[in-house]
Amino acid sequence: MAAQPVRREGREARLAKRARKPLFDPCPPGQPGGRYKPLTDGDLRRIYTTAQDLLANLGMGEVPARLRADLLAAGAKDNGAGRILLPRALVEEAIDKAAKRFVLHGRDKDRSIEVGGDRVYFGTGGAAVQTLDIDSGLYRPSTLQDLHDFTRLQDTLANVSWFTRCCVATDVPDNFDLDVNTAYALVRNTTKPVATSFTLASHVAPIVHLLDIAAGGPGQFSERPFLKAHISPVISPMRFGEDAVDVVYECIRHNIPMSCITAAQAGATAPATLAGFLAQSLAETLASLVMVHVIRPGFPMVFSNWPLVIDLRSGAFCGGSGETAVLNAASAQLSNWLGLPSGVACSMTDAKAIDAQYGVEKGLTSMAAALAGGNLIYESSGMTASLLGASFEGFVIDDEMHSHIYRALRGIEVTEENLGYDAIVAAVLGEGHFLGGQQTFDAMERDYFYPALADRDAPRTWEAGGATDIWSRARTRAREILETHHPAYLSKAQDAAIRDAFSILQADA
Incomplete structure (x- = not known):
């Protein structure tokens, strides 16, 4: 039995939904990194060992007096030639x-x-x-x-x-x-x-x-x-x-x-x-x-x-x-x-x-x-x-x-739902495509980011819109923000107190 097509919203409703903040942000800050490793474990150890050798044997020069005293009290050594040596034990303790x-x-x-x-x-x-x-x-x-x-x-x-x-x-x-x-x-x-x-x-x-x-x-x-x-x-x-x-x-x-x-x-x-x-x-x-x-x-x-x-x-x-x-x-x-x-x-x-x-x-x-x-x-x-x-x-x-x-x-979340075996079978035996499927609509907002500045139009559409580049589109957006966003994160009392205490050289931002 062919899958029933999903009733789509009107174009204006879809555009209004797109303009609002998505219920699920597909790409928020704070994502995990660390998959790219240009150095091997052996490389890491050799670089670290060399760094330790530099600190322990060459040390640091031009150490201010107060810091010099604090370093020596913590176990650093004066080499007698104007440099303070930082032993491995002190470095490892600091880490x-x-x-x-x-x-x-x-x-x-x-x-x-x-x-x-x-x-x-x-x-x-x-x-x-x-x-x-x-x-x-x-x-x-x-x-x-x-x-x-x-x-x-x-x-x-x-x-x-x-x-x-x-x-x-x-x-x-x-x-x-x-x-x-x-x-x-x-x-x-x-x-x-x-x-x-x-x-x-x-x-x-x-x-x-x-x-x-x-x-x-x-x-x-x-x-x-x-x-x-x-x-x-x-x-x-x-x-x-x-x-x-x-x-x-x-x-x-x-x-x-x-x-x-x-x-x-x-x-x-x-x-x-x-x-x-x-x-x-x-x-x-x-x-x-x-x-x-x-x-x-x-x-x-x-x-x-x-x-x-x-x-x-x-x-x-x-x-x-x-x-x-x-x-x-x-x-x-x-x-x-x-x-x-x-x-x-x-x-x-x-x-x-x-x-x-x-x-x-x-x-x-x-x-x-x-x-x-x-x-x-x-x-x-x-x-x-x-x-x-x-x-x-x-x-x-x-x-x-x-x-x-x-x-x-x-990255990519691999789950039974996302693998979608049943959805693939239904599309192959039914409409022959995935454009109207519920899985597609669910993934549309959850898994994809839609840029506001990058141009994805066909060449004719781009030309009809003025053939703009990203610099000009970004200029328009930056101007809009600067013309409309005037936050007041200091109260009048706070601002007055700061101005009483300091020489604030600009009355308005």
Whole structure:
């Protein structure tokens, strides 16, 4: 007996249903990664052993006095030649006692995420000094207004799981005002977990006061910190940076979780060989972990080992290369093998325009980092021009790309229902196709992601619609968001209190 066709909804009803949020999101953030393993178990052990040898025998240089004292008290050794040696036992103790999982809080609790394990989240990073202007399509210096606008824009994008300021307000010359106004832009315009950097340790306490106001009162931020710090306490090759180390101490004092970022460059500040690079970079990031351990064991730290690549012919940074893809994937694999919450970088395209190069480089590096299981994948939204630029259209396009990647990570659920033996028999003996079957309708929303920007029309339909490219479609969408999304995440009283205490340089965002 032929299967009875399923009565279909009218076209307008189907379009309205598609426009609404699906009852089942086929590709939410936090999908499991770790299936791509560029390193064998033997490779992992050899790289780790070499990193241990570097720390135990070469050690770290330029160690600030306070950190030097804390390291020696914990079992480190002074080699008498200006370097502090970190014995294997101390490194392994730091790994053993490190925070393996912790929550990055959003001011909206529903936007919090847990870091660690095998879950993958895309977010932002970067310090772009130029913005790809949404009107001219050319680059200009980034401004404080841009930072407010980027923060508002990403607040609507589901696949930016946390927001680190993506650009530097070059129109704010004073470093303290820059740090304050950056923090203000974040808390005013989003309730996601956020992150920023502190130029000096002395800036931390005042900004915590600003965060307390946003959180509801004195001490409230530290109870549930919704901002993390991006710090690079190690300068490659194999030495500490005093100002950044001071920031680490101050952040720990105020209970600010941190990403300690190592950003060596292959062939410049680290070996050009990929294996040697991974060994040195791992050693440097482990040195950051030991530093945090001797200050406060188990303090939340994202183990952020970011391998960066340069073009050895010119010295230019190249963020969209195959080497960048495999190195960051390997870094994620190493961190996860050690059981540490991993942070890596991707989507650092060298393209200046939103073009084919942009898509190739972002897709390649994002997929590799996600498949390898990077817990937090930085730089993954909106960055262009080898991290020198940020793009509003890029944010929108990357958000759609990440949905496709999450769908790929989700994989295939093999169940009796999904195998559908009876449905296959019914279709073969009945209509001869699956277009009207209940199984097809059930899978349509549950198993498939439907892009809003990518064009799937026939050429004639595309031509009739204006023959637009994805850059122009993303520009239209970004403008719509910026024109309509004006969140008020600070009450009038909170905003007034912040303005009374600080020099807020922009009245309206």
